Amino acid sequence: MxxxxxxxxxxxxxxxxxxxxxxxxxxxxxxxxxxxxxxxxxxxxxxxxxxxxxxxxxxxxxxxxxxxxxxxxxxxxxxxxxxxxxxxVWPTRKETVQTTLLIAVITIVVGLCLWGVDTFFLWGITKLTVLGH
Structure with missing residues (x-):
């Protein structure tokens, strides 16, 4: 060694x-x-x-x-x-607020779109099945 x-x-x-x-x-x-x-x-x-x-x-x-x-x-x-x-390089306060608001708006829009698609499928399934008599 x-x-x-x-x-x-x-x-x-x-x-x-x-x-x-x-x-x-x-x-x-x-x-x-x-x-x-x-x-x-x-x-x-x-x-x-x-x-x-x-x-x-x-x-x-x-x-x-x-x-x-x-x-x-x-x-x-x-x-x-x-x-x-x-x-x-940390973002400024303005950039942080703008990004946060943009994310909130996008989240709301996507949520509403998913709610609409879900409602459409629910309506279609109720019309096609026994639930829709």
Whole structure:
């Protein structure tokens, strides 16, 4: 095996370990939050302290997840998405109102056409069947 291959294997193994630690931290947050919320828990912890601990451990888990390969890929994707969002030309208020009204009018016209076709077929079927005596 080459040095690069060994390095990649070590990196993958380390990433898996990091994801395991993230999973353990999340499980610890969920378990601890429910356990210390119980009235018969050994140690009574206030809601404010529980929220602070949940936020701190969640931030630690998130930061650890962001140091993995998938986390770095996600950060790069978010940065590229932000750059692309800046390139978007958003419609003006006038264009938005005009497009909305056009869609509403087209929807009403198509609805009326379908109602007319449905009424025509209903009239034809009632004339041809027993319902139309």
């Amino acid at each position: 080459s040095i690069v291959s060994d390095n990649q294997e070590t990196s993958k193994l380390f990433d898996r370990f990091k994801w395991f630690v993230v999973l353990v931290l999340v499980a610890l947050v969920v378990w601890g939050n429910f356990y210390f919320a119980e009235p018969n828990a050994i140690y009574q912890v206030g809601t404010v302290i529980r929220v602070i601990v949940v936020v701190i451990i969640s931030i630690l888990a998130l930061l650890l997840a962001m140091t993995t390969l998938k986390g770095r890929n996600f950060i790069n994707f978010a940065k590229e998405s932000r750059v692309e969002m800046r390139k978007v």
